[in-house]
Amino acid sequence: MDPYEDPPLLSLRGFSKSFAGQVALDRVDFMLEAGSIHALLGENGAGKSTLIKTMTGVVPRDAGTLCLGGVEIAPRSAAEATRAGIATVYQEVNLAPNLSVAQNLFLGRQPTRFGFVREREMRRRARALLAEFDIDIDIAAPLGSYSVAIQHIVAIARAVDLSARVLILDEPTASLDAHEVEVLFGVMRKLAARGIGIVFVTHFLDQVYAVCDRITVLRNGRLAGAASAGELPRLDLVRLMLGRELSAATAVRTPAAAGGDVLATFAGFGKAGYVAPFDLTLRAGQVIGLAGLLGSGRTETARLVFGAERADSGAAVVAGRTVELSSPRAALDLGFGYCPEERKTDGIVAELTVRENIVLALQARRGVFNPLSRREQDEIAARFIRLLDIRPPDPERPIGLLSGGNQQKALLARWLATGPRLLILDEPTRGIDVGAHAEIIALIRRLCAEGMALLVVSSELEEIVTYADEVVVLRDRAHVARLSGEAVEVSAILAAIAAESPALRASEAAE
Amino acid sequence: MKRLAPVLATTAVFLIGYLVCTLTFPNFASLRVAMNLLTDNAFLGIVAVGMTFVIISGGIDLSVGSVIGFTTVFLALVIERAGMPPLLAFVAILAICAAFGALMGSVIQYFDLPPFIVTLAGMFLARGLSFLLSTESIPINAGLYSHLADYALRLPGGARLTVPAMIMLATVIGGALLLHGTRFGANVFALGGARGSAALMGINVGRSTVLIYMLSSLLAGLSGIVFSLYTSSGYSLSAVGVELDAIAAAVIGGTLLSGGYGFVLGTFVGVLIQGLIQTYISFDGSLSSWWAKIATGLLLFAFIGFQQATLHMARRGRLRPAAGVAS
Structure with missing residues (x-):
């Protein structure tokens, strides 16, 4: 299909979004052809999830136009986007694990007669729907009894059956094994063959080259590049993602x-x-x-x-x-000591003071019955504040009020205190x-x-x-x-x- | 069938219990005792159906006992003091109860408050209101009441299927159809199984939540009507703690307190088990009636243990492989 003749299935132009002054997306363009599988790549904070959220109306965008099949649309919620034909399946399958597979496929739109769900008809349709994906499972069993891969495919089947023309798969493969990934890829290829455009977000480069036709790379909220998969060697792709020239780094x-x-x-x-x-x-x-x-x-x-x-x-x-x-x-x-990546959630206790945060691990190691005296705590805190130059040098300040760098130092101090x-x-x-x-x-x-x-x-x-x-x-x-x-x-x-x-x-x- | 295991287990316990009662007291094995079991526990059965919906949706309704109490006082007052025709009074109190439940559901949904707290407030509110109306027991002598109290389907052996029993059976059947056979019922399960996903799947979560608490209070009102028929009076202290009996019935019947799983029929059997224990004690005559509470407590422990064990086993044998995939 020549992309210059027909309008693309989905086209985004000039998408911008800022959160509290921080630019998350800066005039990003994105084109999706019908029947193609399009990888959306980028490192942490590149703007992938913001792009998806603004595209599906979950988050309002500051600027940009969105056209589906040449017609401009402006969904304001995930439900509206689904109705317009853009469905998203997230890594965390958003279905009800306690309901049967059939109920999950048709929840909210079950076939009914006199107000009662026509169970047999629903199951027949569920079987027919899943048969299109070459899946033959007991659709009366609860969804939660199946593997994540099957749950993903059920979620995809539901999305596609809701007349999706664009399917966004947000890291669907993160928790799948190799065989399950193959099954999922089979489903994706089949859907693409039916003319559905698929946006595929993943961190696995092998998977990108295994299944995608085109690649769009975001970096720091900007479009870093877009190319067809065949024209973008791996090394160039990694460079696009990381934004580094090989020669520049010595x-x-x-x-x-x-x-x-x-x-x-x-x-x-x-x-x-x-x-x-x-x-x-x-x-x-x-x-x-x-x-x-x-x-x-x-x-x-x-x-x-x-x-x-x-x-x-x-x-x-x-x-x-x-x-x-x-x-x-x-x-x-x-x-052993471990400073986790997510300081805010896994590391610091924002309400406690610098001193309390520093002695936390040492105290934990000593146990409840062997508490550090206040004098010891003060000594330890003072020593590490001096040693690591934590600023301001006030051990009684809540750690949440410190800058990121100083929080990081205090976290380091916590582990160093345990020797x-x-x-x-x-x-x-x-x-x-x-x-x-x-x-x-x-x-x-x-x-x-x-x-x-x-x-x-x-x-x-x-x-x-x-x-x-x-x-x-x-x-x-x-x-x-x-x-x-x-x-x-x-x-x-x-x-x-x-x-x-x-x-x-x-x-x-x-x- | 595996999903029905808790209900089957409850039913088995009931049947074994009935057998034990029959062996101890030969008179137990009569249709009459069975029918009395239904009549005596009609109000509990009705309110427990509503509780089943609430618990499956992931909530709890502590207000139902107080709503029953309020209903009996309200009926006694408007029928006896104000002279309102009983049928009109029934319609009025059902409307009031439904509105009360809708209010609690709205508060839970739109102020994002835990159902436990909101319905606890509702419990105090309804109980307080009934005390405000009257602190004494008011007999109801309206003609319709004695007529309804006397009316019964006569069955062989002197057994009588009374109006309260009929209302309960109708509620159980209707509740089972609503829960297991309609879109609304599926939504109730979806809410309890995955609240966050339910909204993403296009379910109107707010509307469903309001409807669920409305249904629970409506059934509490109906239960209050039955209770007033049963006792022919209205008393602000009636049905204290019934909400806990209803929760116990639902849990014994296989409903998961954490939501997402349960059966109306199981709850019904749970009610019958509690009634069976009561009846056994009244047959015995020498046992304190508090033994009923002790037995119920032990049963609850046993059933919760059973549920956890089956859940654990289900989790271990979980994850059917993707083998069903033909590739």
Whole structure:
């Protein structure tokens, strides 16, 4: 089909949106052809979800026009968008798991006679509808008894049956296994063949190339590029997403530390559907960076190492002893510390003071029956406020009133107060100003020099190469490359992210 | 059939209980006792049907006992003191109750308040109002009342299917059809199973919530009418704590307190089990009637344990593989 002859199925022009002065979308254009599967890609904060929400009327847009089949429309809610023909299926399936599959397909529009639902007719139609997707299941069973993949397909079937012409799939594959993804792709291709335009949001590059015709990349709320999938090599796509030129990145590197004693080794460590089994060795005085795109398994790896998720394969050996990392508590006892990515939700307790936040982990480790005296608390807080230069240097100020960088330092202080042997930092420099970046990086180096082992997740590749002695690159929930020494540079990381090579195989020797 | 397991279990418990009663007291095995069981628990059965809807939708209605009390006082006053024809009084009180329920539903929905608090307020309000109307028990002597109280379908063995029993059976059947056979019923389940998704699936959540509490209060009003027929009087202290009996009946009948799952028929059997315990105690004669409460409490524990066990098992054996997919 020549896109210049017919009007595109869906066209967005000049979409803009700001939240409280922050530009989330800046004059973004987007074209979707009938019968095509169109990937919408971008890193965190690129504006993908804002684009989808403004497109479907969930969030009002500041500017821009939306045309469906050449006719301008302006839906003001998800329901209106659905009526107009734009349906969205989210990662979290928005159906009722306790109702039968048939009820879910037809809820609110069941065939009735004299006010009563014609159960048999509804089931017949449900079976017919699902047969179009080559799915033959007991449609009288509750939806919740089926796998997420089936639930997704039911949600898609419902959306399509509501006369959708445009189907938006927001990360439908995030929690599916390989076989289920194939089934879903089959459904998508079938729908595309029927002339439905599909917008596919995902973090998995392999999937993009497996199923999509076109790719649109957003970055920082702007359109970074749009091309047909065949004309956009992986490396270029990664560059578009990350916005970096390979040549531009040669940051100053400290020579790789030799690394001290082995602190912990993980062999074949992993969890099905979460992170593929990986091998990892952490040494005292060494920084290991985890790099990859959003959703590639970086944070997941960190959480497994900390015991926040329980691994279902492999073994962990810490200081020569095989350990069961079954909970964060166990990891704490081993001398691990973890600064999560979402400071606001997982880290700080905004209402408590800086002092209380700093002593939190130490107190937790000591237990309720061994409370820190107020004098000890004051000493600890004062020491770390001085050491990390937390500003303002007032231990009694609620931490929520501090800047992002200082909150991050206080969080670091919380873990440092416990005297950890291993500190896991997830995006330590996210959301803090540039000056604080440098301080945090300097701090990471200092901690490392003091003999602590560090595992740092970061999407700032230029930063990661300045402090990491070894970088593990992740893609599609698997460790795909390990770079160390002179090989740690931005171009090598980018190449590994974009490569099509299979995942590093974890050694089979578990014991 | 697996989904019906809780109801079947409840029914089995009822049948076993009935068998035990029959073995202890041979007189138990008569149609007459069975019919009395229906009559004596008619008001509870009616109100428990409404409670089933509310609980399945993920809510709770603590006001129903007070609404019953208020209804009996209101009826006694307007019929005896104001001379209103009973039928007109019935229509009036049902309208008042429906409006009261709609009000509670609206507050829950539009002020986004927990049903527990809103209906707790409704409970105090309705009870307080009935005390305001009258603190003493008022006998109702209207002709229609004695006529209705005497009327019954005569069955063999001296058994009588009374008007309260008939109203309850009609309510149970009607409630079961409404819950399991209509779009409204499906919406009730959807609300309890996934409130957030229900709106995204195009269900008018506000309207459904208001309707559910309206239905519950309406049935409480109907239950009050039956109660006043049964006792031929109106008293502001009547039906204290009935809301808890109704909740117990629903839970024993297999309704999940967390919402999204339940059966009207199960609730009906739950009511019968509670009635059975009462009847056993009155047959025995020497037992304190508080044993009924103790037995109900134990049963509740047993059934909640049973529910958790089946839920747990269902979760383990869950996730049917995507094997049904022909590719």
